[in-house]
Amino acid sequence: MDNDAFEELKAQAFKIYQVEVQDTIESAEQLLLQLEESPTDAGLINAVFRDLHTIKGSSAMNGIDQVASFIHKLEDAYDQARNGELRVNAELIDVTLKSLDYVRQLIDAQADVSKTDQAAAAIQARIDSLMVASVAVTAVTAEVALLDHQATGDNNEEDVSNHNLYHIKFVPDANLMFRGTNVIGLLEEILELGPCRLVTDIRQVPSLEEIKPDTIYTSWRMLIAFAGDQELLEDVFMFVVDDCVVSIDPLVQDITLGKAYQLVESLYLLLDTDPDLGVDRLEDAARALLQDSQNTDSLVEVHATTGTANATINQPTEQPSSESVVASSSFTGQKFAADKEFIRVPAERLDMQLDLVGELVIAQAGLTQYSGMARDNRLDAIAEVIERLTDDLRDNTMNLRMLPVGNLFSRYKRVVRDMALRIGKQITLTTEGDETELDKTVIDQLGDPLVHLIRNSVDHGLESAAERIAAGKASTGTIKLSAAHVGSNVVITVSDDGRGLDRDTIRSRAESHGLLTPLVSYSDKEVFKQIFQPGFTTVHKVSDMSGRGVGMDVVKRVIDKLQGTIEIHSQPGQGTKIDLQVPLTLAIIDGLMIDVGDNFFILPLGLVEEVVELQQARGDSTTENNILNIRDAIVPYVFLREVLNINNRSDDIERVVIVSNGGERVGLVVDRVVGQHQTVIKGLGKAYEKVSNFSGSTILGDGTVALILDVPDLLRYAEKV
Secondary structure, eight states: OOHHHHHHHHHHHHHHHHHHHHHHHHHHHHHHHHHHHOTTOHHHHHHHHHHHHHHHHHHHHTTOHHHHHHHHHHHHHHHHHHTTSSOOOHHHHHHHHHHHHHHHHHHOTTSOGGGGHHHHHHHHHHHHHHHHHHHHHHHHHHHHHHHHHHHHTOOOOOOOOOEEEEEEEEEOOTTGGGGTOOHHHHHHHHHTTSSEEEEEEOTTOOOTTTOOTTOOOOEEEEEEEESSOHHHHHHHTTTTTTTSEEEEEEEEEEEOHHHHHHHHHHHHHHHHHOTTOOHHHHHHHHHHHHHHHHHHSSOOOEEEETTEEEEOOSOOSSOOOTTTBOOOOOOOHHHHHHHHOOOOOOHHHHHHHHHHHHHHHHHHHHHHHHHHHHTOHHHHHHHHHHHHHHHHHHHHHHHHTEEETHHHHTHHHHHHHHHHHHHTOOEEEEEEOTTOEEEHHHHHHHHHHHHHHHHHIIIIISOOHHHHHHTTSOSSEEEEEEEEEETTEEEEEEEEOSSOOOHHHHHHHHHHTTSSOTTOOOOHHHHHGGGGSTTOOOOSSOOSSSOSSOHHHHHHHHHHHTTOEEEEEEETTTEEEEEEEEESOSSEEEEEEEEETTEEEEEEGGGEEEEEEHHHHHTTOOOSSOEEEETTEEEEEEEHHHHTTOOOOOSSOOEEEEEEETTEEEEEEESEEEEEEEEEOBOOOGGGTTOTTEEEEEEOTTSOEEEEEOHHHHHHHHHHO
8 A cells, every 4th residue: 555545544544533532522521411410420420431431542543642641631530430539529520521622622633732732731730639639538538447447356358349350352354554543552442441461363473574564463362350331341442343353251240359350360371371262161260260269268270271171179069149140242343333323424425415316306307397298108107207216315315414403402501501600600401302303404504593592591591590589580590492393394492581582672772773763663573583683782791702793693694594584482581482493404495486587486485375366465455565465464575577677577467475484474476386396406606605585596307597586585675675
């Protein structure tokens, strides 16, 4: 393999490493936030330890030694916490979260790590102080225990049965080093877990003349005793298990550390003599040795012969209890991968797949159109089959891009925690509908709007603990994130139980900015929507979190770009609820095709309410104002040909398409409504990014281009005329 290919392979391995570690960091953060509420939960402490161990191990295997060494000390702290030597408190949680933030910077290729070295030193100093304090407490506790022991005259040796004995077989792929894996680092990681012995099988190593320096010829069998779960051992191999043969067999559980050492050494003699010795033989020997130690308080001498293992023991009276020995179970690389129930696919591959499906949808529309013109029954039958298969492929491809919004919601628990601590408020974030799925592209674009809405709730919406108690509320405020499917859309709601929006203050500020007219009656909806105006704010003092009138403007622009809607509901003293309705996907949507002067346009079908004839809707009205009465509701309308500067006019009866966005309705007068159309969205390109009234384009079955209308832009136009 040449140097360029090797470097490219290393770069690919590093990208995979980045994704895996980022996922593990997010998992650890969620566990830490739970641990903050339940600091004595041993299961959570073990889970955090496993995540830290995984980060350290994968970093060491990929040669990212700076991360491995940085996490190592933190891992030691949680090892002490697991053993009851270090108390989990707010200080430990906080320093762990800051450590994870620093690791993010270390693995970010764009980050300037040199600027954070001082912060890293401060983090390490805090960890040191926590561990030093725990050592002092442990020493005092041990001294007290010794005094009690001397006072009571108890001579029984302390015997804590919390170690398990495992056998591991590791046969790496010969080309594993090409994938950027540090095999020696992996073995060192195993050795750090507890008493361990390795037997290296070198029988496949060729002669010196035939050896390739970048090929692995050896395999290993290991005996290890440690106090953790088997999952921790599996985590060590999680990044190589798909490419190697790995089996882990539990031999004995719940033994003391001293017996664990003795068992490891005794069984090692057997493996060293016969590297092909079966696991069942090792288990039998472990049982015999353990039983003899229970009878004689010492482990016996072991004699090994080729292919067998015999233990000389003093006639055991009975077999060891089932509580001491567990049945052997192993996993192969294939089984371990299957248990994960998923594979990682780069996002660009899914994007390419969707682009190809989009082109297929366009080609299928052309085939259907041609078959209708040809009036050939056989061609019609083929076109129907292709249409059905295309629809199935489209739906399956769209499902591949769908992600649960819970992945997005989970990020904000850390955000709320940090902001609440900064301003001294007590706030809880709850979520609902985490399993609701959205297209990955939509989820990515919702990140910033939700941050701004949550920040607004934390800083302005929720009161301080003292204010809440005075108002008869619980001292802890609540922010709730929820998601639910509504037709072909998803509604994401951000609500709080705070003070609510101040209608009078918003109106007064809007009037001073010329946004509302004094003495005119406005609904709550009309007043509240002013908070989305650029630069609008009711705060007189700017803080580091809000007050510049930028955040809500960002929310409005992003939701408009997504062809979504926003609705605000607020009650004084009870809180505020903001509903964001967005489409499931931005790639392929259902649209309504319309014709204006022999030009075809597409309206997102989710924003279309109904279609009426213009003359009938006007009735006997002689007013010059463009206003319709739709079931006793006033709806303004505009002629789309005037908005788009189209001169030629059709002789057909004009129709009005009623569209809505955020509770606002407007009628668009068109020449003809063609019908529903499956729309593959294409970008307009950088040259047309700032063109108003259009959000994209699509290609029709005959190859012509139809523009997709931007409904929020059209609504703004209607408000001005």
